[in-house]
Amino acid sequence: MSCNSCGTGGGTPGGCKNHGTCGTSGCNKLTVFDWLANMELPDGQAPFNYVEVRFKNSRKEYFVNSENLQLKIGDIVATQTETGHDIGIITLTGELVRVQLKKKKIRYEKDDLPKVYRIASQTDVDKWKAAREREEPMKVRAREIAIRLNLQMKISDIEFQGDGSKATFYYTAEERVDFRQLIREYASEFKTRIEMRQIGLRQEAARLGGIGSCGRELCCSTWLTDFRSVTTSAARYQNLSLNPQKLAGQCGKLKCCLNYELDSYMDALKDFPKQNQKLYTEKGTAVCQKIDIFKGLMWYCYEGEWMNWHTLTTTQVHEIVTKNKAKEKVAGIEEYAAEHLVIEEVNFENVVGQDSLTRFDQTTTKNKKRKKRRNKRGPRQDSPAQHKATQKNHNKSSQNKSPQSKEQKPKEHTQKPKPRRKPVHKNKSKEGNNTPQTKPNQKPNGDGKATNKPRKKRPNNRNRPPKKSE
DSSP, X not given: OOOTTTOOOSSSOOOOSOTTOSTTOOSOXXXXXXXXXXXXXXXXXXXXXXXXXXXXXXOEEEEEOTTOOOOOTTOEEEEEOSSSEEEEEEEEETHHHHHHHHHTTOOTTTSOOOBEEEEOOHHHHHHHHHHHHTHHXXXXXXXXXXHHTTOSOEXXXXXXXXXXXXXXXXXXXXXXXXXXXXXXHHHHHHOSEEEEEEOOHHHHHHHHOOBOTTSSBOHHHHTOOSOOOXXXXXXXXXXXXXXXXXXXXXXXXXXXXXXXXXXXXXXXXXXXXXXXXXXXXXXXXXXXXXXXXTXXXXXXXXXXXXXOOEEEEHHHHHHHHHHHHTTOOBSOTHHHHGGGOOXXXXXXXXXXXXXXXXXXXXXXXXXXXXXXXHHHHOSOOOOHXXXXXXXXXXXXXXXXXXXXXXXXXXXXXXXXXXXXXXXXOOOOOOTTOOSOOOOTTOXXXXXXXXXXXXXXXXXXXXXXXXXXXX
């Protein structure tokens, strides 16, 4: 059976890479790779008569092919249950099933495993799909009833049997829950047989699926089948910060991936001395601050000089420890640390300028072109009409000044500012206008006559010293 969304068709999943977490659950979740599929059995050897069948999410069971049906991976079959029959998908056949049974310690020779009835017909598949469509609205209603009864539990998933005669409610709870009244209400509400099954938080995360902090799908919902116990010592050996928010996974427990590299860390830590081992020297006692497991380095500092760290190797630390056990003191750890002083040569060149923090603050090329044009043209020149208007404004301001303002002269600076040069324009005075014409650098007097003295800038009063009180 293939997913309806990927549209690959056929009996074998085409591989939409959803790992069984899509809405139709067509892809085989937690599937074992059948590397013996293209190999034929030796002559005279009968095929292994057991198959692995997957139901909703990660539930897998093993059945006997007593009818000797020609089954292959991806076939939908009707299997035996306590009451009625169930519908599932075959995920593994042949000799690999024997390996899986041995791994999970199932004695298939002595235990009476259920049987595979037949390959599912179209009517069986239609009943199965109709039952699957009822699960999601039932889950919402079941949670509402559990909340109304004030039960400390969470309904995480509902799974219908293939023939629709029974519904299994999977729930999680920290304490024991009395759900007798709950089952009565469920039976009267949903009109079917009810089975309550408690699961752990890790099993709940495996059934629901999700994305981990690494950006990939959860290991428990894709390939991890056995849940090993994870302790905080695994984080300590790997020098990880004991932050519960970072070490916990989707299930609220410690991440299973903490055990993946633990063995390599344990092997590397065999050559390290204890971190609480102090080094006694003539300068003082040195204490370990940090270690690098795979480089084999340790950082020590003297008591009282916590900012000065010295790098030592594990062999050097063992050498100092053996001398201390023989009641000998070394001169100082600086002698050992001097061998590891390496000057790092920076070979990086900033060719493109991508590491500059102000690379976006630079002016654009348009502004640069405008500035170049202005520099070529020189200072801006006014038209004759604009120049006449400026002359009239100067004359009016000079006539309005009082003789007192004339006498008051600004205090001279030690350095006189240089007058700004302006272009000389030829002034055309109209007939009948007796107002004197002034040049741009001339300052008109109170009589209306212009002087050749340059205009002095107003002094800056900020730097003046305060006046002395009489």
